[in-house]
Every structure is written in C-alpha cells, then in structure tokens.
Amino acid sequence: MSNKGALALLAQYEGDSSEDEVSGTRVSTKRLHRDDDEEPQNKRLERLPVPNFNLNNPEEVVDDPTLHEGRLRSFPHERGNWATYVYIPYEANEGLHRLISRIADSSQVENIELKYFDHFHLSLTRTVILRHHLIEPFVNTIRENISHFNKFIIMLDGLEVYINEEKTRTFLGLQIKTGYDTLLKLVQCLDHCLGEFKLEKFYENPSFHISIAWCLGDQTEKLKSLARDLNQELEQLMNEFSQENWYIYVQEIFCRTGNKLFQFNLL
Known part of the structure; x- marks a missing residue:
C-alpha cells in the first residue's frame, strides 16, 4: 500500500468514533541480486525516499471547536476510543x-x-469511552442485566436549566413528571454494567430530562x-395538545457506541 493510500484510510475517521481498522502494510523481503555491471544495491537504496509515516507514533488530533458549533470535547479525540x-x-x-x-x-x-x-433522548448513562474490542461484551452485559424490565410510561413536565460539568454548555430541557422510580432502577442496573468495565457511573440523584x-x-x-416565562406557555400547550404529545411509552432502550446502534427490547 502506498503512503498516500494509508493516509487516505486514516482520513476516513468520522465523528467521535470509527469502525475502520488500520491494516498493516506488507513489505517485500526478496533478496536483490546484481550482476557485476549493475549499480551496487546500497547506492540504489540511498536514493529511495524515506517515508514519513509511523504507525507507532500517530499524529495527535487537534480538536477544532469551529467544526462543531464551538463545542469542546470532554475527552481527547483518539483512534480506537468509542464514545x-x-x-x-x-x-x-x-x-x-x-x-x-x-x-x-x-x-x-x-x-x-x-x-x-x-x-431527542433521555440519557441513562454518561457518555463514556469504550475500546473497540469491549463493545460486544459490554452490549451483552447490558442485555443480560435489563432483560427483566417491563415496558413503562414517562410523563413529561416543565422546562428546567442544566449545565455540563465543565461549565462549557448550558441546556434547556424537559423534566419528567412520572417514571422516576423505574428510570432509577434502570440506571442502577446500567451502573452495574459500567462498573464491570471500570467505566464511570451515572450521576448521583439524577435529574432525568430531555435536552x-x-x-x-x-x-x-x-x-x-x-x-420561568416559557413554563407558563408550556402549560397552555399541554392543555392545547393531547397527552400523547407529552409522554413516552418506553418499549426499548438503545446504546450508541460510535456509529453502532444497539436496541434492547423491554418485556
């Protein structure tokens, strides 16, 4: 594979994760023979350009907030790390x-x-970093731990303000009115899964919401x-539109890791 081709493969990285695998480059090890009238082999090798491509020391990826609306990453962009x-x-x-x-x-x-x-979604875990080879066992652990959960309903409530831990972004989200106990039990099961892989657990006393x-x-x-002003208007909208607009019938939960999506059906 040419140096240009290898760099092109690396450029296919998309978003916060990738399914691409860096393929090795096979180099010919055939012994070169020369006749007496040929140029010496070491002279010819001296003229070969040395490729500036080192798989053992990849270049550091510099985060550019202008490419994603000024947002800053919570963790370094590194190949093989799956958000x-x-x-x-x-x-x-x-x-x-x-x-x-x-x-x-x-x-x-x-x-x-x-x-x-x-x-739009309601988070049940933080965004954590998972290595590629751990995806399958992590997903299987989740499937096993939540297999006993039944479908349930979440009713939505008023607007609330949230801020991330780095204080780099502030959010406006819909709180939940019902379903807290079931959500908390789900989080506890998922925390157990995260703990098995030494990943950070969810927030203590979580405030479930949809940003x-x-x-x-x-x-x-x-x-x-x-x-405060918008909650008065939201109350009017909740009276104007049917209840179906303001609740979630939870029949499945999802796990997104990079560009892979896994679905877990509830009973």
Missing part, C-alpha cells in the same frame, strides 16, 4: 415543535443564542429567567 452512552429516544411531535417555536421566539427577544437538537436546546458557556441565570 458510548445508553438512552431512551423521544420522537419529536407537533406539541414539541410548537414548544421549540415558542422558545426560539423568546430567546431572540432576550438576545440568547440557542441551538437546537435534531434528535431541547443549548448555548455555549454558563448561561444559567439567563436561561432560568427564560424558562
């Missing part, structure tokens, strides 16, 4: 779209630059003021 988390999906509906429209209008008035998620929008930096006070 992994377990969650419950929430499908956007008419009620949620109307709420997002109200949030957008209010944030413009308050001059708060919010960005909105394309997909809707976010902004850079610590904007807690601004967003709390915004949330």
